[in-house]
């Protein structure tokens with residue numbers, strides 16, 4: 225088992241003005257989250273979110289962090305959201321085993337000492353996308369089956385952005401300290417061509433791009449201040465950190481899906497500042 229936790233530093237918009245492509249990729253993009261048998265995490269200083277992939281094969285895996293966070297155990301002062309994008313698996317929370325089929329999610333409240341991930345079939349391992357944010361209170365754990373997600377169809381074919389937003393962790397459905405999390409699925413011929421684009425200075429966000437239908441599918445992810453946009457070329461199952469000051473949208477060579485996760489000042493999903501088209505550059 226290999227364990228890694230990268231550090232992702234926070235930036236000002238000024239920092240990225242002259243970044244090369246490689247610097248942009250190095251500072252905002254995370255690849256290879258789901259390597260078999262491994263835990264690959266990133267700790268971002270943007271609101272101290274920790275996100276990454278847990279891919280158990282023959283042996284169960286547990287995220288063990290203590291020294292890194294200055295606490296006794298990982299969830300001592302944190303909450304955790306999980307969505308399984310791989311084969312069937314289980315999550316065992318302090319001895320309580322729960323089944324996790326593809327697209328099932330789970331919310332694990334602050335204070336649990338052991339969260340153990342396992343796959344049913346090592347040849348088709350579960351891939352647990354995990355996101356953890358600082359917490360101050362214990363809210364109840366909750367299984368988040370795909371079928372129970374709050375479904376929000378949005379966009380249309382004329383604007384090439386027909387999609388469904390599945391909200392797994394949403395303030396209207398459940399309590400968390402700050403985490404919000406969901407899964408957006410684009411229809412054929414559509415992209416996350418969300419215009420007008422938006423920012424939300426109150427919250428940072430991360431995206432995991434997934435379900436690319438072919439190996440040569442790519443998504444051009446757009447970020448940056450509205451008047452100074454930059455792009456990153458995303459491969460399947462790679463993630464991007466979005467600072468609070470950045471727009472976010474992505475246009476692909478085919479349709480695709482992505483998992484978004486947010487934290488920060490509020491839990492108001494619709495609290496977005498739309499950018500007028502003539503401000504985008």
Ligand SMILES: O=C(O)C(=O)C[C@H](O)C(=O)CO
Nearest residue numbers: 387389408416418472484493
């Ligand atoms: O399809 C979308 O649009 C989204 O999924 C939007 C993200 O959830 C977002 O940017 C929330 O602020």
Ligand SMILES: [Zn+2]
Nearest residue numbers: 422424429472
């Ligand atoms: Zn957003």
